[in-house]
Amino acid sequence: MLTAQQALDHLLSHAKAVAESESIPMQAALGRVLAKNVDSLVDVPPLDNTSMDGYAVRTADLQNSGSILKIAQRIPAGSVGTQLESGTVARIFTGAPVPLGADAVVMQEDCSIPEGSTDQVQVNVMPLVGQWIRRRGEDLKAGKTALTAGTFLRPQELGVAASAGLTHLNVKRRVKVAAFFTGDELSLPGEPLKPGGIYNSNRDTLLACLKSLGCDATDFGIVPDKLNATKETLRKASKDHDLIITSGGVSVGEEDHIKPAVMAEGRLDLWQIAIKPGKPLAFGAVRKSVDPTDGETWFIGLPGNPVSSFVTFLLFVRPFILKLQGREAGQAQSYFMRADFDWLKVDRRNEFLRVKLNSSGGLDLFPNQSSGVLTSASWGDGLVDCPPNQAIKAGDLVKYIPFDALLK
Template identity: 85%
Template sequence: MTKPPMLTAQQALEHLLVNAQVVAETERVAMQAALGRVLAEDVKSLVDVPPVDNTAMDGYAVRTADTQISGSVLKITQRIPAGSMGVALDPGTVARIFTGAPVPLGADAVVMQEDCAILEGSADQVQVNTTPVAGQWIRRRGEDLTAGKTALAAGIFLRPQELGVAASAGLTHLQVRRRVKVAAFFTGDELSLPGQPLKPGGIYNSNRDTLLACLRSLGCEPTDLGIVPDRLDATREALRKASKDHDLIITSGGVSVGEEDHIKPAVMAEGRLDLWQIAIKPGKPLAFGAVRKSDQTDPSNLSEAWFMGLPGNPVSSFVTFLLFVRPFILKLQGRDPSPPPSYWMRADFDWLKADRRNEFLRVKMNFQGGLDLFPNQSSGVLTSAAWGDGLLDCPPGQAFKAGDMVKYIPFNALLT
């Protein structure tokens, strides 16, 4: 029987995203608990930011009509620290003013203190040694935020800077989407957890810590179900357990067709499954489907938990998570699952062995503005990803030489 053609990365991703549906539940949380959450509704500012025109510098508030000649000498009639309001500025006078203080009525510029000098022997006479222009060093009312206007849009992943914007808008709580709940388990009798003695022929399970950390970096709520024995009954039981309270189940290993690979028959028994061969390297096998939720109290409950089975090799598992699991989760969260930013950069190495698959090479930016290649690109060498700071997206059948421009995707764009 003829094998179906391998899917391109884009074809696989399109199929995944068609199926993903946004988690509907939301909750209201205090600002201090909102980091790493996804905003469920637009945030409107309660105030103008800044609330009044204020100075961006320590210096002197002036009328430009009085300072058209460098060296003008004017009288200091008031002192305005931040948090205080001055009085209207009379012609021929200036106000000593400090960063953040409201600009007094009548002043139309601020001259920083480095451009001014107090006349010797005088406490209230200042020489302005420049010719300021109107608006200089003044932050206008509402130039950052305007009361009643949207400060943050729904679907934003809340980083520290977004929380700062919400706070400046006067908010104390935010409406966010429920965290996507993801269960993860790992198959392979050769696996041991770090800290345990290694079995003969065994290895430590690196995929567990890598994938759980990836899930946390995306703001998910992960559940670690550990290592599952290479038995069909144990795999089915793990799937039933994982389906109960989770939106998505992720596994690593066991998605091939060998006698000890039980993921495929287990998922098919507990739900439905597509096993894809994707034309990428590293990665190739990817399983996608759904597992019926176990609900003993309501036999009519037909809801499902999504399932994604990743390869067992550590680099393959990591790369397929970034390329396919991440955008799927973003859509569940109500975020934009569009491809991450990529940049055309110069390759500082030759790549002459073109592959028929879309390759994702582990690379690092160098101080000359180009990209260096990790020498061992094996799917089992996870140090290539720790050494690198991104992936080089090499199209199928394409070779290149040092000096050619290539597509670079930084890891920091793939882990948020």
């Protein structure tokens, strides 16, 4: 069996970013991926301006702290003052352009008004040249790149684009993913349970994961545990999608039809990896039609156990989708943190344990690490990446991957 890293490298070596893009209003671009570099239309800020309420001064006019100068003008934000004459200051407010001639701003807390005066200020602290002045273009310069292609657009990126003067952004089209779920024991919430049946939690978990990544997901529902039904659904799902994901039916039992169905409708490149939970992971492709020039749709088959399905989605499907979107993919962000638990059940596979941050800065372990206990993922804040054949003792530093880094 391949290691987790070998399997991820194999998947990512096949993924190529979708080529199509579209120009959309910036207000609709949240959660999309930038297709082209964005250049700023303006300098940001457009003029030197003050970052503090206070007084714009010429430092050469200040011989010592306590100097008293005339207030010659008042400049609120949105106004432009006149050139500052020697021996005068300008009352200025945050965001207002610094007048020509001024080379520093003294914040109002460091100044006082002489008793009985209405047009003078006493500067009580000697300023440095450039103090509290934001320079023209220090954030963005006109004609220079403000955002690069492949950027996932969060609220802060939309703010940068707005400050650059843009109204529309060119973004990659959404990655189209088909999903279906196998198992005659499965029912949807709201339906009566069959004898020996369970509710299908993987459907809502995986569709929500796809939505969180900005995918256009199509739900093909629950497919009966029959080879022909599985093959037919694969053919339908391959037509207008970039990727098919399934849950269940990827083990080696007589009722597990994913492997023969995919091999009949396309090919399998990978089958089983050395991780726990999630050993039965499958990767391949399904033909879009009998005409080979129509190409293929990528296929990833996930285990049916809910924790296995969730964890393998985060570790393998997510980075594959990121690369299809034109984003950076690879290892998820991780940290070394203190384990406040013992894990002495060593396994020859790479294990991913559900843990929670505690108030003392360590990690607690969910007591039941079964692949069927989805509450371990709901309770937890992330995963501990435990290497093969390695025990963990309280106080050890372990590799921690937060769910927050895996769900965006």
